[in-house]
Amino acid sequence: MKIIFWITLLLALWLNASFYPCSAETLIPVDPINIPISVSQYNDPILSTAPMRPPGPSEFGEPPDTVANPLEPSTSLYSTDPPIFMAQYGGVAQKEVSTTPSEPAKTGEPAETIADPLEPINRAFFQFNDRLYFWVLKPVASGYKAVVPEDLRIGVRNFFSNVATPIRLVNCLFQAKFKAAGNELIRFLLNTTLGLAGFLDPAKKELSIERQEEDFGQTLGLLGIGPAFYIEWPILGAFSFRDTFGFAGDLLLDPQTYLIPSIPLNLAIRSYDQVNDTSLKIGEYEDFKKAALDPYIAKRDAYHQNRQHKIKEK
Amino acid sequence: MKLRYLFQILIYLSLIFFLFEVPVFAGEPKDQLKQTTDKVLSILGDPSLKGPNKNKERRELIFKAVDERFDWEEMARRSLARHWVQRTPEERREFVQLYRELLERVYMDKVEGYSWNKLFYESENIDGDYGNVKVKILTAKDQVIYVEYRFLKKGKNWLIYDFSVEGVSIVNNYRTQFNDIIMKSSYQELVKKLKAKATQN
Numbered sequence: 001m002k003i004i005f006w007i008t009l010l011l012a013l014w015l016n017a018s019f020y021p022c023s024a025e026t027l028i029p030v031d032p033i034n035i036p037i038s039v040s041q042y043n044d045p046i047l048s049t050a051p052m053r054p055p056g057p058s059e060f061g062e063p064p065d066t067v068a069n070p071l072e073p074s075t076s077l078y079s080t081d082p083p084i085f086m087a088q089y090g091g092v093a094q095k096e097v098s099t100t101p102s103e104p105a106k107t108g109e110p111a112e113t114i115a116d117p118l119e120p121i122n123r124a125f126f127q128f129n130d131r132l133y134f135w136v137l138k139p140v141a142s143g144y145k146a147v148v149p150e151d152l153r154i155g156v157r158n159f160f161s162n163v164a165t166p167i168r169l170v171n172c173l174f175q176a177k178f179k180a181a182g183n184e185l186i187r188f189l190l191n192t193t194l195g196l197a198g199f200l201d202p203a204k205k206e207l208s209i210e211r212q213e214e215d216f217g218q219t220l221g222l223l224g225i226g227p228a229f230y231i232e233w234p235i236l237g238a239f240s241f242r243d244t245f246g247f248a249g250d251l252l253l254d255p256q257t258y259l260i261p262s263i264p265l266n267l268a269i270r271s272y273d274q275v276n277d278t279s280l281k282i283g284e285y286e287d288f289k290k291a292a293l294d295p296y297i298a299k300r301d302a303y304h305q306n307r308q309h310k311i312k313e314k
Numbered sequence: 315m316k317l318r319y320l321f322q323i324l325i326y327l328s329l330i331f332f333l334f335e336v337p338v339f340a341g342e343p344k345d346q347l348k349q350t351t352d353k354v355l356s357i358l359g360d361p362s363l364k365g366p367n368k369n370k371e372r373r374e375l376i377f378k379a380v381d382e383r384f385d386w387e388e389m390a391r392r393s394l395a396r397h398w399v400q401r402t403p404e405e406r407r408e409f410v411q412l413y414r415e416l417l418e419r420v421y422m423d424k425v426e427g428y429s430w431n432k433l434f435y436e437s438e439n440i441d442g443d444y445g446n447v448k449v450k451i452l453t454a455k456d457q458v459i460y461v462e463y464r465f466l467k468k469g470k471n472w473l474i475y476d477f478s479v480e481g482v483s484i485v486n487n488y489r490t491q492f493n494d495i496i497m498k499s500s501y502q503e504l505v506k507k508l509k510a511k512a513t514q515n
Contacts, residue, residue, distance in 0.1 A: 301490040
């Protein structure tokens with residue numbers, strides 16, 4: 001009896017210690033916000049994109065990296081000086097794992113950047129898409145915007161989004177997100193009826209039930225399939241290799257594919273959807289380009305980060 | 315007998331949980347972020363600052379409000395990542411300044427360009443000197459944008475060292491770009507591009 005008691009107590013202690021960051025984990029400084037620190041990549045000249053730890057308040061402005069001495073017996077191991085410790089650790093670990101520098105982070109986080117073996121082709125298609133936007137899509141969308149009032153355009157966007165419900169609903173189910181699937185179902189039923197075929201969004205307005213952004217690419221990602229590499233498709237834009245299949249899967253789940261079997265008509269309607277959508281966000285791409293030093297890299301990275309974020313959610 | 319042990323275990327458990335409870339400093343980064351945001355919104359809404367001829371004055375006021383909340387050096391350092399180590403103090407100072415100007419322009423475009431209908435402070439997490447605050451923005455066009463601000467505590471102030479929009483961290487995005495430019499050409503080329511950006515806008 002007593003043995004059971006003590007085992008339980010020890011177990012509880014151990015569990016408890018691993019639940020609270022203040023007990024066991026203070027020994028190994030963990031960046032609570034920027035978790036994806038890859039120790040093996042930290043000092044690597046090519047792969048290091050790992051975030052740096054900030055300096056402690058005591059040495060604000062001092063580069064922690066220059067202070068670090070990997071061989072010095074450290075007093076900062078238990079101190080509140082994580083940057084030095086990280087740098088030391090990085091320095092030592094670098095030597096140990098230098099044979100496999102591309103090894104992903106031990107934290108189990110996905111790689112921070114996406115591979116891009118097709119960069120020259122991708123850049124060419126990026127140029128193409130960029131011109132397509134400025135020369136075709138934007139002028140058309142601007143003209144459309146001048147004629148059609150905003151409320152109606154929002155309604156059209158809602159309508160297309162409502163039609164595409166099966167994509168999100170089925171992928172919620174694929175990902176075992178049953179509550180989200182239920183929300184999508186409620187949204188569809190409510191918005192199709194009360195929301196006048198989906199033009200209005202009473203589910204969000206009145207009940208605060210928001211759209212669940214799930215797609216087949218995320219389902220694949222959740223199954224552990226990595227994005228592989230980046231592809232900039234002409235017209236379609238940013239995709240990873242995985243999400244290209246995801247996109248194909250979504251097309252199979254899209255009622256539009258079956259309701260409008262005529263390919264030219266189908267493409268025309270999809271183009272209209274695109275123009276309508278663009279008319280509601282003219283200026284966003286321009287701002288994005290203005291902020292970027294290399295718009296191609298910025299787009300690729302933003303795409304990758306956003307996809308990883310969506311897969312990780314919930 | 316069994317029941318007594320069970321009770322004992324429960325008591326010990328609750329005692330342990332009680333002892334290891336992390337002290338919670340509630341409200342700090344969120345309140346400070348709210349202060350800054352409210353200040354910016356009040357500048358934007360100020361009727362005496364409306365009009366094209368007041369643009370410059372308004373921008374300067376917003377810059378001032380935003381400046382206090384951001385830790386530019388930290389952001390610049392994280393964005394350069396390992397390339398930061400190789401820079402001389404002068405180069406660092408110059409870089410922080412250029413980076414700050416770039417980000418201020420980005421921020422201004424966001425602030426002036428989009429209509430922030432409503433702002434909701436969704437959650438706040440604090441872990442030692444780190445904190446993050448998630449904000450939900452409802453735009454005038456019925457879109458929802460999630461923004462997450464990451465804070466580092468400097469003295470009494472919680473300063474932003476990164477923020478992400480829809481999961482895209484600005485620091486990560488710039489780090490990828492900077493790294494690509496430096497690896498393909500040089501740090502000098504990066505500075506040249508930053509300067510060109512400054513004159514372009």
